[in-house]
Amino acid sequence: MNPSTMPLSAIHPSLKHWGVTVQAIEATHVKSSSILQQQFQTFVLADAEVIYIQVFLLPSNHQTNFNTI
DSSP, X not given: XXXXXXXXXXXXXXXXXXXXXXXXXXXOOOEEETTTTEEEEEEEEEOTTOOEEEEEEOXXXXXXXXXXX
């Protein structure tokens, strides 16, 4: 693991500046939500210790749609 990054398990809400190297395991197509009333995309990511997290990506306020990664 790169010494300038840390594992996901070391991240705490009180940390101000941090970096994590992750790998995208899965990415969904852009979906719509009637509850959120906007589109979103879901990603499953893993770090070097194989800790998985799920990320929900919403477009910024200035975007009307996604620029897919």
